[in-house]
Amino acid sequence: MxxxxxxxxxxxxxxxxxxxxxxxxxxxxxxxxxxxxxxxxxxxxxxxxxxxxxxxxxxxxxxxxxxxxxxxxxxxxxxxxxxxxxxxxxxxxxxxxxxxxxxxxxxxxxxxxxxxxxxxxxxxxxxxxxxxxxxxxxxxAAAASRMTAAAGDRPCLEMGARRTHEEAAVGAARAAVVAGFVGTSHLEAARRYGLTAIGTAAHAFTLLHDDEEQAFAAQVASLGAGTTLLVDTYDVTQGVERAIKVAGTGLGAVRLDSGDLGVQAVEVRQQLDALGATGTRITVTSDLDEHAIAALASAPVDSYGVGTQLVTGSGxxxxxxxxxxxxxxxxxxxxxxxxxxxxxxxxxxxxxxxxxxxxxxxxxxxxxxxxxxxxxxxxxxxxxxxxxxxxxxxxxxxxxxxxxxxxxxxxxxxxxxxxxxxxxxxxxxxxxxxxxxxxxxxxxx
Amino acid sequence: MxxxxxxxxxxxxxxxxxxxxxxxxxxxxxxxxxxxxxxxxxxxxxxxxxxxxxxxxxxxxxxxxxxxxxxxxxxxxxxxxxxxxxxxxxxxxxxxxxxxxxxxxxxxxxxxxxxxxxxxxxxxxxxxxxxxxxxxxxxxAAAASRMTAAAGDRPCLEMGARRTHEEAAVGAARAAVVAGFVGTSHLEAARRYGLTAIGTAAHAFTLLHDDEEQAFAAQVASLGAGTTLLVDTYDVTQGVERAIKVAGTGLGAVRLDSGDLGVQAVEVRQQLDALGATGTRITVTSDLDEHAIAALASAPVDSYGVGTQLVTGSGxxxxxxxxxxxxxxxxxxxxxxxxxxxxxxxxxxxxxxxxxxxxxxxxxxxxxxxxxxxxxxxxxxxxxxxxxxxxxxxxxxxxxxxxxxxxxxxxxxxxxxxxxxxxxxxxxxxxxxxxxxxxxxxxxx
Known part of the structure; x- marks a missing residue:
């Protein structure tokens, strides 16, 4: 128990x-x-x-x-x-x-x-x-169900712990998974309920290092080329270029956490494909709710990370x-x-x-x-x-x-x-x- | 600690x-x-x-x-x-x-x-x-501060545990007291942080007994005449009459938990005064937020019990x-x-x-x-x-x-x-x- x-x-x-x-x-x-x-x-x-x-x-x-x-x-x-x-x-x-x-x-x-x-x-x-x-x-769970319904086959990932009480975060991650989310950023939720824990790096990691390339190299060296690199700390286009330069075309994914996600996803997809990284996925994570997820249905997005709106029941x-x-x-x-x-x-x-x-x-x-x-x-x-x-x-x-x-x-x-x-x-x-x-x-x- | x-x-x-x-x-x-x-x-x-x-x-x-x-x-x-x-x-x-x-x-x-x-x-x-x-x-705390500001000298009481995660309820009660609430219904919050615990009875207690008078008599026998009787299970006017009949004019308070609280408070105050229970207080507790509290400023209300809108940050x-x-x-x-x-x-x-x-x-x-x-x-x-x-x-x-x-x-x-x-x-x-x-x-x- x-x-x-x-x-x-x-x-x-x-x-x-x-x-x-x-x-x-x-x-x-x-x-x-x-x-x-x-x-x-x-x-x-x-x-x-x-x-x-x-x-x-x-x-x-x-x-x-x-x-x-x-x-x-x-x-x-x-x-x-x-x-x-x-x-x-x-x-x-x-x-x-x-x-x-x-x-x-x-x-x-x-x-x-x-x-x-x-x-x-x-x-x-x-x-x-x-x-x-x-x-x-x-x-x-009611909010999560609307999100997973809007996301269709694309996976939804729970990342809302910081926007709810620290123990409520465990219940929220669990409830999100009940309603179709495939993983959570929250370690205690993953441990207590056998959920899949997800997450790689924040902007702080890039800022810690003397430049973005050094940060990406450190992350790939430790977590492997299958990791997800956060590419919007400085300039997204340069970030994507550096990400592939460092990780190679086998890079697992890039994450976008700001700006107009739909427009950026299209540009990043074209850039990744042009660089030969056709298997590199795009995950987006900035202030999403079920409506934002639905609006991204035609964008080349591979997964959604949802935080605030999930743990607060989307209104x-x-x-x-x-x-x-x-x-x-x-x-x-x-x-x-x-x-x-x-x-x-x-x-x-x-x-x-x-x-x-x-x-x-x-x-x-x-x-x-x-x-x-x-x-x-x-x-x-x-x-x-x-x-x-x-x-x-x-x-x-x-x-x-x-x-x-x-x-x-x-x-x-x-x-x-x-x-x-x-x-x-x-x-x-x-x-x-x-x-x-x-x-x-x-x-x- | x-x-x-x-x-x-x-x-x-x-x-x-x-x-x-x-x-x-x-x-x-x-x-x-x-x-x-x-x-x-x-x-x-x-x-x-x-x-x-x-x-x-x-x-x-x-x-x-x-x-x-x-x-x-x-x-x-x-x-x-x-x-x-x-x-x-x-x-x-x-x-x-x-x-x-x-x-x-x-x-x-x-x-x-x-x-x-x-x-x-x-x-x-x-x-x-x-x-x-x-x-x-x-x-x-931000919501609580608006509520205590709107309530002025009248005490606000935290009762929102049922509308938030069970551990978040402890944090919420504590935060409410930081922002001026005087007590909480939640026992663990009271124990952990030395807060004043409040509360007497729900409608279930009245419904448990064969009639309202029996329920009031049981409550007063156990908790004393200084208790708060919930008078709106059946008919408020009859409830108030029975409450004073059972507890006497020394009854601590009556609680209203439904209906138009402002109108009812005026009627109940008149009725209590007419019955000689001039010291019996009126507490109200139904879906209050800072705006409802402000709207009751001129009503003869002695304290406010706040739940859902408090623990959910009032929007x-x-x-x-x-x-x-x-x-x-x-x-x-x-x-x-x-x-x-x-x-x-x-x-x-x-x-x-x-x-x-x-x-x-x-x-x-x-x-x-x-x-x-x-x-x-x-x-x-x-x-x-x-x-x-x-x-x-x-x-x-x-x-x-x-x-x-x-x-x-x-x-x-x-x-x-x-x-x-x-x-x-x-x-x-x-x-x-x-x-x-x-x-x-x-x-x-």
Whole structure:
């Protein structure tokens, strides 16, 4: 199990979860069975689909969700909880069941992304951790998916660590790979999730040396002619000439990191070809987003390095996923649907399941959400060709580790590629639009 | 020292830093003295000032920047570096000197926010870590500063953990407090940096119980009448009535989390006063940003809980700080100014120092940046009433721990309040504008 290997994740939590727990323990309601649901009321304005990411990281964090002596002592010392609650937390192990959309899955407003079936006490303390991870990673994955769709067969490389929190950078690189990126510049992300690490040199390396030729020679001597040389520190045309002079026509690639990338790529391609370096690739890396990538489709560019716009979700740095109780046991021991009444933040009560309706050719035609008791929705069979969307993530406290670690990322990336290909073609348009599928709710009573 | 206490920060790094290191070690240039500078070419569009935050976290991460056996083994196994580089990294200790703007300081385009004076090898490997931390935390602090300015004397409370990466949430809460927030909902942030943790209950707690009155009674029984009751799960007017019925007129506060907050606050204030609960406060928490806070200035609101817009930088989730080499030793052992030539990404060569010019009443009138050799700029005395902006953060590898941990946050928050008060009044306007001060460069030759 990777991720926070040496530190508890239990305090990555909002205080109110523990004060609610304390009050419920005292009132005798903490052990009522509850169903919590993660969903979103809307996609970011203009987006046509969302991408679930972070599921594997959530399961890794859940495995580390333990209140150790250090955590409990601090909670007592800071007056966050009383002794009875501290005692409960010291023994805490999540023993409930969690179903949800597989990582990499496409989603829409109202999709029941994760369903937590547990006591109130066990479910309520997971709210912040689940939302932090899913909201962040899914925001990056949604942007990444638009970028890889725009890039077509050309590889996209993640390089955004410097423009996000240093640990968020790990989650962002991972989420980018879930949505089709082929590598990352970030070493810890590569190590933790078995990703391909990429990168060769910055302008600082050229400036360190007495001239550009010396810098290129030093790089090629150490990294081989297959390396990527950054050619825009001084003058691109001279840079390309020196690059081939030093590395020979077997040079792996040149990188352009400033200026009008489309125009420069054409000129550099002609220059490289004229020099006989027909196999030398061109990678571009300056302030790209999905629109810039699409605009470069006809330019002779071989790969895209994306940073800021990827890790900040291309204008939408978070999702609006919420974690709501949708059913709970009453005083008589019966499970009842519940929902907040406020008009602007209404939610649909009841446990849920979901399936994606497909036509005869396997093209998605809609989202079906079934509502009812946990037992009814668990047993629900989607009609016709619909593909079930829920998988078991945790059963009676047992985490399915197939969704975690490097293996989890690999599966999620495969899943995303497969299910994105099901979508109606207009789902992949970058222009402002409505959700690509609409959602039908089936009430099982 | 807090922050990542048990894990090395050394792999929170882009691969190219280590490949550059390897090539420079092989070429014999790795130990040339270099000056690296963190600066930004621009503020986010329309912003009038930036706020430095994350300095303390960077120093904490620097203390943990060690390539242990685990890290070195992985770097070799993944083929990131060769044996000679691995050997260098195993012994790595930063022994250079870092000066910079104190945490909480205001900045403008071109401000030399951090100046790293070290060998190329020691300076180049800190690029990603420094930028990740400073770009993230400063983006949150800049948004937080606008919010606390708009809130005036009313306290702002940080509640955004669920809308950002789970570890970024810690940095975000900390940065919010640097810029004037008085507390955070996030337990780990409170623990790690000695912040005030806040929060009582969510809608889930009301929904757990058979009716709202039971839920309120359970909360008051456990947390006391001084607690905050969330009154908008069903009907606000009934909620307020029940809250006072259960808690009495000594109820601490009610929280509104949906609807038209300004209109509701007026109605709730009238209702509370009519019920005799004249001391019961009103806190509001639904999708606030600095503009919504400003719009509520005349409403009877006592405190603001801010989430999404705070942790996402209120439209600008990252800063555009870069880390550039501005001077380096040449083959002859002399320090030379260097700079990238590309028109759109030009930088000013040379080590720098800075001061804020003040008028006779202590009001800031401009930013002065001195450029020259590290020795000349270190000895530079700002003219007239100007306030020096650089402090020593690390001297010959020795970290000044006064800037780290809980003490560092306290100092940074005090500093921010003091230096924001120096700014021209129009600096605090929320409308789109230009940088509040312009920058004058003094070349010391």
């Amino acid at each position: 990777t991720g926070h290997p040496t530190r508890s994740s239990a305090l990555l939590t909002d205080k109110y979860e523990l004060t609610m727990l304390q009050a419920a323990l005292a009132a005798g309601t903490a052990h009522r069975r509850c169903v919590f649901e993660v969903f979103t009321r809307r996609l970011p304005a203009g987006r046509r689909y969302g991408v679930v990411a972070g599921t594997g990281r959530f399961l890794e964090a859940l495995a580390d969700f333990r209140f150790g002596e250090q955590e409990v002592d601090w909670l007592l010392a800071d007056g966050v909880v009383d002794e009875a609650t501290a005692q409960y937390l010291a023994d805490f192990r999540f023993s409930g069941t969690i179903r949800g959309y597989a990582e990499g899955e496409i989603y829409f407003p109202g999709s029941p992304l994760m369903v937590v079936d547990a006591t109130f006490a066990e479910g309520v303390v997971l709210e912040t951790l689940a939302l932090s991870i899913l909201n962040h990673d899914s925001a990056v 939408h740095p978070t999702c609006s996923m919420v974690y709501k109780v949708v059913a709970r046991e009453n005083a008589a021991g019966e499970l009842e649907r519940v929902a907040k009444a406020s008009a602007s933040k209404a939610s649909v009560g009841g446990a849920k399941n979901a399936a994606r309706a497909l036509d005869a050719r396997g093209r998605a035609t809609g989202e079906i959400v079934a509502v009812g008791s946990p037992e009814a929705v668990a047993a629900w069979e989607a009609p016709g060709r619909a593909r079930p969307l829920h998988v078991d993530l945790v059963v009676d406290g047992e985490i399915d580790t197939a969704y975690t670690g490097a293996e989890g990322v690999r599966r999620a990336a495969e899943h995303h590629a497969r299910v994105r290909a099901e979508l109606p073609l207009n789902a992949l348009r970058l222009s402002v639009g409505d959700p690509a599928l609409s959602t039908k709710v089936v009430d099982l009573g | 807090t922050g990542h206490p048990t894990r090395s920060s050394a792999l929170l790094t882009d691969k190219y830093e280590l490949t550059m290191l390897q090539a420079a070690l092989a070429a014999g240039t790795a130990h040339r003295r270099c000056v690296f500078e963190v600066f930004t070419r621009r503020l986010p569009a329309g912003r009038r000032y930036g706020v430095v935050a994350g300095t303390g976290r960077f120093l904490e991460a620097l203390a943990d920047f060690r390539f242990g056996e685990q890290e070195v083994d992985w770097l070799l196994a993944d083929g990131v570096v060769d044996e000679a580089t691995a050997q260098y990294l195993a012994d790595f200790r930063f022994s250079g000197t870092i000066r910079g703007y104190a945490e909480g300081e205001i900045y403008f385009p071109g401000s030399p926010l951090m100046v790293v004076d070290a060998t190329f090898a020691e300076g180049v490997v800190l690029e990603t870590l420094a930028l990740s931390i400073l770009n993230h935390d400063s983006a949150v 600008h989730p990252t800063c555009s700080m870069v880390y550039k080499v501005v001077a380096r030793e040449n083959a002859a052992g002399e320090l030379e100014r260097v700079a990238k030539a590309s028109a759109s990404k030009a930088s000013v060569g040379g080590a720098k120092n800075a001061a804020r010019a003040l008028d006779a009443r202590g009001r800031a009138t401009g930013e002065i940046v001195a450029v020259g050799s590290p020795e000349a700029v270190a000895a530079w005395e700002a003219p007239g009433r100007a306030r020096p902006l650089h402090v020593d953060l690390v001297v010959d590898g020795e970290i000044d721990t006064a800037y780290t941990g809980a003490e560092g946050v306290r100092r940074a928050a005090e500093h921010h309040a003091r230096v924001r008060a120096e700014l021209p009044l129009n600096a605090l306007r929320l409308s789109v504008g230009d940088p509040a001060l312009s920058t004058k460069v003094v070349d010391l030759g």
